[in-house]
Amino acid sequence: MAQLHRRTMSLRTFLPLMKLGGGVWEQTVTKTAIPEINRNSNIIWKPSCRGMKIYTRTGDKGVTSLFTGERLPKNTQFFNALGTTDELSSHLGLVKAYAEEKRHEYVDQLERIQCILQDISSLLATPRNQEISDDPEREARVLKRLSFNPRHITELEQWIDRYDSRLPPLTNFILPGGGQVSAALHVARTVCRRAEREIVPLVTEELVDDQVLN
Numbered sequence: 001m002a003q004l005h006r007r008t009m010s011l012r013t014f015l016p017l018m019k020l021g022g023g024v025w026e027q028t029v030t031k032t033a034i035p036e037i038n039r040n041s042n043i044i045w046k047p048s049c050r051g052m053k054i055y056t057r058t059g060d061k062g063v064t065s066l067f068t069g070e071r072l073p074k075n076t077q078f079f080n081a082l083g084t085t086d087e088l089s090s091h092l093g094l095v096k097a098y099a100e101e102k103r104h105e106y107v108d109q110l111e112r113i114q115c116i117l118q119d120i121s122s123l124l125a126t127p128r129n130q131e132i133s134d135d136p137e138r139e140a141r142v143l144k145r146l147s148f149n150p151r152h153i154t155e156l157e158q159w160i161d162r163y164d165s166r167l168p169p170l171t172n173f174i175l176p177g178g179g180q181v182s183a184a185l186h187v188a189r190t191v192c193r194r195a196e197r198e199i200v201p202l203v204t205e206e207l208v209d210d211q212v213l214n
Contacts, residue, residue, distance in 0.1 A: 067125040078207075081124050081198040088195050089117045091188040098181045109159060116152065120212060124199065127207045 063071050066078060073079075096110040176186035202208040 066127060067122060068127065070127070077198070077201055078124060078127065081195065081202060081208075082121055084191065084195040084198045085117055085121050085124065088188060088191045089114045091184065091191050092117075095181060095184040095188055098184055102181060104181065106159075123209055123212055124202070126209075127202070128209060 062075075063073050064079070065071050092110050092114050096107055096114075099107050099110065176190075177183050196213070199208065199212055203210050203213050
């Protein structure tokens, strides 16, 4: 029971941070399936977010492209934010693997958050600069890829309220730890905070849609 309490506390502190997601349409969180060998040597098909090639050969010289086609150095703020968002998703993947071993109830929720992070990355890779605004046709193509709905924020808040209702009032700071799953969630929580800090300058300069931080 004590371990369940600590894990629930970790979710309580992590899920509010995911309101960073802004509210992506459920329909935009598309999945493919990939083969995986289980313990009985049987092939099972596991859901996976959007399929794509592993390599593109377009970033070997220290520059790469945003969704708009703009080529920028890999150490610009856009790619710092994208990289940290990707890092967050990777940490959540580790949490999900630990949680699956323990058969925790929130595995599907973690996977959904990972897929939403993919859509957030698409938004980060689509800066709203003057060049796009002066080209209505190009703007329309960009906006077609980005659809939002407040229902996703509502869904996250419902998860937060559900886990929060199981706990006594929070009266002190929480020390990271409390078991493998809980500790991994704390790492994801801190990476989520860093992702937020990386994104804030882009929103402040109106280079990225402010729904990312809603």
